[in-house]
Amino acid sequence: MNLFRLAAAASLAALMSGAIAGAAQADATLDRIKQRGSLVAGVILSGAPFGYIDAKSQEQKGFNIDLATELARGLGVKLETVTVTPPNRVQFLQQGKVDLLIANMSWTEERAEMLDFVPTAFERSGGIALGRKGTPVKDWPDLKGKTVCLSQGANFTKPLAEEIGAKIKGFPSQPDSLLALKGGQCDAAVHTGATLRVMLLDHPEDWKDYEILTPTDLLPSLNVIWVRKGETDAREALDGIMRRLHGSGWIIDAAERNRLAVTPYFLETRDANKGR
Numbered sequence: 057m058n059l060f061r062l063a064a065a066a067s068l069a070a071l072m073s074g075a076i077a078g079a080a081q082a083d084a085t086l087d088r089i090k091q092r093g094s095l096v097a098g099v100i101l102s103g104a105p106f107g108y109i110d111a112k113s114q115e116q117k118g119f120n121i122d123l124a125t126e127l128a129r130g131l132g133v134k135l136e137t138v139t140v141t142p143p144n145r146v147q148f149l150q151q152g153k154v155d156l157l158i159a160n161m162s163w164t165e166e167r168a169e170m171l172d173f174v175p176t177a178f179e180r181s182g183g184i185a186l187g188r189k190g191t192p193v194k195d196w197p198d199l200k201g202k203t204v205c206l207s208q209g210a211n212f213t214k215p216l217a218e219e220i221g222a223k224i225k226g227f228p229s230q231p232d233s234l235l236a237l238k239g240g241q242c243d244a245a246v247h248t249g250a251t252l253r254v255m256l257l258d259h260p261e262d263w264k265d266y267e268i269l270t271p272t273d274l275l276p277s278l279n280v281i282w283v284r285k286g287e288t289d290a291r292e293a294l295d296g297i298m299r300r301l302h303g304s305g306w307i308i309d310a311a312e313r314n315r316l317a318v319t320p321y322f323l324e325t326r327d328a329n330k331g332r
Contacts, residue, residue: 085155085283085290094133097124098140098154102207102230104254105314106160119314120158123178126306127156127281130297141229142207146170149284156294160248162277164211172291174281176298176329178307180321182273183212186237186252186266187244193269196220205233205242212246215275237266249273250316278321296332303329 089095099120101107107120116137128135138154145159149171156174162181163173185204187193193202200221206213208226216222227233230247234255237245256263281298283290301307302325311318 085287086293089131089133089155089290092133094136095124095128095131096136096138096153096155097127098145098148098157098159099124099137100141100145100159100161101139102160103251104258105250105311105316106248119179119310119316120160122310122314123301123307124158126301126310127294127297130300131293142209143228146209149282152284155283155290157282159282160251160279161282162211162275163280164277167211167282170285171282172285172287173283174291174294174298176295176302176325177278177280177321178298179279179311179316180276180319181248181250181279182276183210183246184249184252184273185244185246185269186234187269189265189267191243191269193244196270196272196274198269199244202243203241205236205245207233207247210246211277212274216246244269246274254315299329299332302326303332 099107099116101109101116101118101120104117105119107116107118109115110117121137124137125135138148140148140154140157140159142159145157145161146167148154149157158178161167163177167173185193185196185199193199197220199216202222203225204216204222205225205227206216207230208228210226213224213226217224225233225236225242227236230251233245233247236242252268256266256268281294283294302322305326308318308322308326311322
């Protein structure tokens with residue numbers, strides 16, 4: 057082999073080495089999941105239907121848990137869960153404490169600048185306002201100048217503050233926000249509609265003096281699985297599983313099992329992914 061060929065071979069080897077290193081970096085999360093033999097999912101347990109602790113068994117239950125279990129099964133590994141809250145969920149993901157987030161975290165442009173996400177969403181929902189019966193608040197514009205309790209980092213903050221003109225009070229979690237509502241610290245609490253509706257059904261005595269104040273959902277958005285920026289292979293692997301779960305009807309079964317309303321989004325996404 058002459059010098060030219062040796063130099064060319066060395067260059068090719070360097071290029072291949074770089075490509076392999078790049079691929080290994082791109083596969084970091086997926087590789088770690090496979091090597092560890094488990095998927096570590098950050099889940100939020102703020103209440104049914106998405107995530108909660110069962111009072112009798114003390115086990116984690118809800119749609120988030122069922123979905124995380126099925127994703128782990130699809131990857132051929134076990135599931136480990138880490139409970140996250142709205143203030144710490146992004147930090148936990150960025151620090152590698154969890155592989156992904158299934159944490160009632162809707163897609164927003166701001167979040168997509170920080171994190172990557174699985175393109176096929178698992179649900180579409182918006183917020184509703186809960187307040188005392190007899191309040192003059194009957195629709196979203198009536199919250200102008202009123203104090204509204206929220207979970208910190210909720211995507212409802214911006215439209216409530218900037219478009220409606222409400223005064224915002226952020227709390228570490230939904231239970232903290234609802235406790236503040238009962239304590240008279242706010243005129244209404246705004247959270248995901250599915251969780252508040254199930255809460256009123258499950259605990260009618262606790263919430264007999266309160267009602268849903270708004271006839272429509274605020275900012276209906278896609279709920280997606282979040283991964284770290286640049287984790288392309290993990291994102292694509294999870295998206296393939298999500299498409300199969302929608303197409304097989306598993307997502308709708310899980311929604312019904314957890315008392316999550318079957319919306320047009322579920323039906324349209326199932327039909328679009330049938331046969332996968």
